[in-house]
Amino acid sequence: MNVTRPREDGLRAHEYRWALPSVLLGDGGAGGRVRRSTRDWIVDTAMFLFACGLTFLSMVELDAQNQPVPLMAVEQVTGALSCVSVWLRRRWPVGLAVVLAVLSSYLELVGGAAVVALFTVAVHRPFKVSGPVTLLNLLTLAPYVVLRPQTDMERGWAAALGVAVVLTVFAWGIVVRARRQLVWSLRQRADGAAEEAKRLERERIAREMHDVLAHRISMLSLHAGALEFRPDAPAAEIARAAGAIRTNAHLALQDLREVIGVLRHSAPDGDEVVPDRPQPTLADLPALVEECRHAGMDVQLDQRVAGAPEGLGRNLYRIVQEALTNARKHAGAVPVRVVVAGERGKELSVEVSNPLWARQPARIPGRIPGAGAGLIGLTERAELAGGRLEHGATPQGEFVVRAWLPWPVETTREDDT
Incomplete structure (x- = not known):
């Protein structure tokens, strides 16, 4: 499914990130509306053409067997419909695989679509779901070999070939699923490492701002408290305190500007790079x-x-x-x-x-x-x-x-x- 589907379900950004396994790996619910990306369209088209190719090869072999006309008509209709149904594999993967497996127990031209459906389930569903579907495909080989014997192959060899095809497709799907899980896990680790680096940087900047500004602001409070509680102080002392307030206010603004400058990145044209403040x-x-x-x-x-x-x-x-x-x-x-x-x-x-x-008085002036x-x-x-x-x-x-x-x-x- 396309990764835009969780947003249709009302998931927020952080929920969307953790919902990725359900969307990419198919472990979540099915049956909803499917919005395909460009890659999805390419993959689905390739799967459709692959199913059509297998169906065409089977039809050529079937014509050589001189089957009854009614059976040939049924085979052709179901074969065409099964190829078209491949486009529904993202919406109902398990249901489609089960229906095609049952039909393949007698009909031959649905085999190509059944292979694609089995591969889809192996990729997009966990083993507790894909395992029984694979077992069903193996069980349907028995009635097919008995009811539709091949003219140029013994039944034992036909059954062995069918088992090999089913197990190969299933194993291929498991490998693809495991690779997707690995890629997703690596991406999650990379995202987690990036988030951790951002958090540590924010904490470092917060400590720097606290260390710098707390010192300056405490100076301002100290001198302002002296002016507040000693309004009758000599003019020279008042002027000295006012000058200290002005100086520390200027230094506080300068320190704040330098610390915030660390947060800036280079300009869009890459010409301006703000260096780290002197330490x-x-x-x-x-x-x-x-x-x-x-x-x-x-x-x-x-x-x-x-x-x-x-x-x-x-x-x-x-x-x-x-x-x-x-x-x-x-x-x-x-x-x-x-x-x-x-x-x-x-x-x-x-x-x-x-x-x-x-002793600690209830209220200390200037504290x-x-x-x-x-x-x-x-x-x-x-x-x-x-x-x-x-x-x-x-x-x-x-x-x-x-x-x-x-x-x-x-x-x-x-x-x-």
Whole structure:
């Protein structure tokens, strides 16, 4: 059947994809309207001509046997109708195969169409259906050999030839069906792999947008909260906060434009290709800490390692960035300590800690809302890099985020990107 039929049955796009086995392999219902593609028309025409060719050869042999005129008339009429019925093999494959098998138990000129019908059932139906139909075709050989003996062939040899033809056609149909199932399975795997790649890319872009924008927006919220709750601040301080808001808003828009630019493809003429946005590394960590200090945070950086690969440094930078953003959201102006250490061939570790609040008031002015998605994203990032991440309160009254990332002895250019 044509692959457009599931849409006539009201299937949606995702249901249509999973309904393909029923349509292409014929395991679903039959009897509905058939809309043939160009390939279907070519195949059906070839099958019709094949059935007509076998019928013509049988008719030549039948004329040589000098059969009675009434029998010859019946043979010719049923032979012509059986050839025409081949066009119904897509709509009623099993019914057509059964009717032609029964007729072939005595009539000879329906043999060509019966062979085509049996092949169709073997291709488009599972063995639990095609097996009994094949058995019926084998059983109808017995009355045909007995009632219509061949003048130039013994009955035993005629029966053996008929069995060989039926089994050969059935086996051929099974092979074609198995090949179609294999092709469909490979296509499904390829589609699944493509969908998985798209999902992973969407998750990567979502993490990138969260890591970049959460940092900038938290800066905006921090300075805007200071202006809201300290309207009587000195003019110089208000101007500094307003300038910080303007700067971070501009940087947020710029970062958003760069991240969205990754989603763009080349132009239709292939002239424009948008490169990947520049990624921060471990060398950019002091600048991040200095930016947080300008925003009013008390951050101490203890960086005991340098020269880490770009990919490893980028993951560690994002972890520190998100940890500082969370500290700015939930811990206010408490001191934050960042310790980065590691050794090539072992691992690269980072620890971001800050004292817990002595008490949690019902409403803290300037607090930025958060749902914990950042920590979940950090854990996923660390796991994707082959490391691990822990976070939580310690008995010493601190909230600590610790991450360990593997640092192989030798890294390739691909690992560094």
